[in-house]
Amino acid sequence: MTDYSDKLKSAGLKVTLPRLRILEILGRHPNRHHTAEDIYRLLLQNGEDIGVATIYRVLTQCEQAGLVARLQTEGPAMFELNRENHHDHFVCTRCGLVEEFHDGIIEERQRKIAARAGYEIVDHSMVLYGICADCRRQLK
Amino acid sequence: MTDYSDKLKSAGLKVTLPRLRILEILGRHPNRHHTAEDIYRLLLQNGEDIGVATIYRVLTQCEQAGLVARLQTEGPAMFELNRENHHDHFVCTRCGLVEEFHDGIIEERQRKIAARAGYEIVDHSMVLYGICADCRRQLK
DNA sequence: CTTCTTGCAAATCATTTGCAGGGCG
């Protein structure tokens, strides 16, 4: 089990129950993506009633501290633990499944495009929307 | 000057003043991207007071009809005339500049990734965020 | 005429913020 206390401390954030719980939720399924509402409901199921405002605050702070990554798609933002290995996302428009992928060639091309145009890339977001393998099977 | 009446008709939409005006705004600088509010203000300057609700409605309808493309970034959505030539976007986080680019290699890789995972891609969004050439110059 | 559109205000959704009370260090 990861030690979120240390991570919070080294980010200069006080170690509090809400913060620990939220990070634990995110760490439970390291490649799952949750909305703030999701997290609120999951915490409620554990008997922890933490306001959504706090959840948004904690997530935003942790994002700035590099502990959490935010994924903007259509609809509410989704959050995941930041695992240092950069990746992009595929989102199934039928069932909501989110999967990750990484492609070195795409990354390299992005750098080339930026260099050619004189941009300094700070960040990028790439989301593929479609029907996942499971849903395609069900649709047949 | 493009004939937006015909485009609206073949999309099954009635030809109305608000629709024509909105498409004209978008067509004026074919590679510019506007928010609904932008369009509202531009129309006001021309003396046309069209409510934002209408603008959103028109844009959404035209998007579904394939006449308009919506670009989701941080902040409000931006709209542009749909010009058939698919492209992705670079957004300057300092001045808001939006530029377009296209890269066949990236597109091809996206298809490969989808094929390997069994996805059927319906759409994708890719936005590079950074500092544009002009802003970099000014910052020096 | 009938149906699709618009306008306006009210509703909604996601997210943020102000402020008073609590808790960590």
Next chain:
DNA sequence: CGCCCTGCAAATGATTTGCAAGAAG
């Protein structure tokens, strides 16, 4: 004990919707 944090409610920003009045075909 002081400052950071949380809770709650109210504020905000973007977008949508209901409904009555107006135009398009």
